[in-house]
Amino acid sequence: MNANIKWLREKMKMLDLEGMIISNPNNIRYLTGIIAEGILLITRKENIYLTDARYIEEVNSTLTIDDEIIVHEFKDFTTDEYENFFLFCENVGFEENYMTYAQYKECIRRYKINNMQETEGIIEKQRMIKDEEEIAKITRACEITDNCFEHICQWIKIGQTEKEIALEIQRYFQLHGAEDLAFPTIVASGKNSSKPHAMPTDKKIELGDVITIDFGCKYEGYCSDMTRTVFAGYIPEKIREVYDLVLHNQKETQMAMKDGANAKVLTKLVKNDFELHGYDLIHALGHGLGLDIHEYPFISNQDFYLKENMVVTNEPGIYIPENFGVRIEDTVLISKNGCINLTKSDKNYIIVDKVQK
């Protein structure tokens, strides 16, 4: 049995859970390596993965005998056999955020469970601390992202649309070993950059635009996340000032992020400095990432202490409505005495399709 499942079985003992139903696909992947549609049942006797015919071959090729996970098709069991899985289990844990009400009722009916107990993200919280293998995968995703950024800076020309640039990023990832986008790429130019979550449009890049590019890929399931704000042709003076302020705070945060740093304090420091200059911090300063692009911890107004081997983003941004926005973001690994940038692309002024003089 692998270390993650052993950990979970221990945790269940502490919580007086005799069984657990795991339905969050990324939690199942974390515990077992399985990438499929199905559910994982932890009973007092066994670890059982239930899926349908489409996935049986794939799942069996993922697992080894050491995993001690029994794989079945849903349809293999009679009504009686379903009711036996959790026989004599008083409390069975479930993931209240990853089960619809209809599925919840179906579980009670099918397994005849006395007491379904909410588990409040115990596995998600465990996933905050990354092991060596997970860090290696995130590091690789970040390298591909850095390489993609180098390519795209050479590639962008005034007159291209935001959508064309987003598609070129996807094409690059696809041809250079990424298995997927980590999230829909943001390419937001000129006025559009004033919306933190703008989706790429048919707007063409114009001379003097800022372009916010927020993108990342997946490598063996693990995400990267980076934002750079670049300039088309030249740097307008009003934007330079904001850029400098954002970059200063991004670097200050980078200096302060380490084991034991308080997320609320980090956020407050940036917010105060922005406010001192007449701006505001309107979104979280950062978030954890791993199998999910957004996962625990969140670096915002909650008291929370960073720990060694968490992987989080550092992404201050300033947005001036109907005008422009600047965000600079790295993926970083928290260590004992500081943090290590996993995305390493240049953060000095970057001018794409520079005006020739």
Added chain:
Amino acid sequence: MNANIKWLREKMKMLDLEGMIISNPNNIRYLTGIIAEGILLITRKENIYLTDARYIEEVNSTLTIDDEIIVHEFKDFTTDEYENFFLFCENVGFEENYMTYAQYKECIRRYKINNMQETEGIIEKQRMIKDEEEIAKITRACEITDNCFEHICQWIKIGQTEKEIALEIQRYFQLHGAEDLAFPTIVASGKNSSKPHAMPTDKKIELGDVITIDFGCKYEGYCSDMTRTVFAGYIPEKIREVYDLVLHNQKETQMAMKDGANAKVLTKLVKNDFELHGYDLIHALGHGLGLDIHEYPFISNQDFYLKENMVVTNEPGIYIPENFGVRIEDTVLISKNGCINLTKSDKNYIIVDKVQK
């Protein structure tokens, strides 16, 4: 108030529901036109849409005064005000398949509801019958899909990878008025075509491969869905026979699909003919589509009668494990006396990158 919300309020009366909480985003879009993250509350007095600050501007620009929908931010309300929404409502409907158990409990807590009642897809079932405007949007999505297919048949060359072809389809859609893919494009060549849901790989197209291309786009929220199986260079004899059998059945189904046709019978006819030839029909013969790529009705083993103005797919397929597969699919509109193909691409043998003699 628009016709869809009026219909829902009538339906609620029939079901003795004094209120309803709608959380399925496509049901909200269907009822209100709103594209955002939020929930729709139907109370005895009002229609209320609750969202957060990011969407307020967008939502207000979508609605007119005639919609009679009041828009608020979640944070606008005090605990007391939340409890007043459903005051004196004995039964409040909710969507048990679009609410997690955690959200369900939060609803009871926040709104102090006595009896939350499952509504068993009433809105999804109403969405089966498309109105004129919906049909026009699906028709446009299908036209773009046909044009894309014409382009891609010229574009494909032996030696390209499945992923490259899938990306070119996406590029075409993006540059020709589609707002998105309707679902991840399937490009499955050679052996890969034997898996109905194969994802594009780095496998290169080889001379003599079949290539199954299953793709569609969205136009103003509405989906198209089409599959063609084409040949790289020439037509291998063993594949030709299977192609002919699939095409024959696809055309027979097309002839039989009309108002009053029974989905189970349609399916059985194809299954019988496949079995007569030593093959099997291993997936549903078709499915409804609209705002969702898969929605009611499903054309499989369930007794169900097609009705005028339903839009469904017609997609028989044969898959020979470790060998090859053939699927041919159109999106069709059910009418009184027959069905109308909304995707119109050629279904005769299509040879891409034809061998020059």
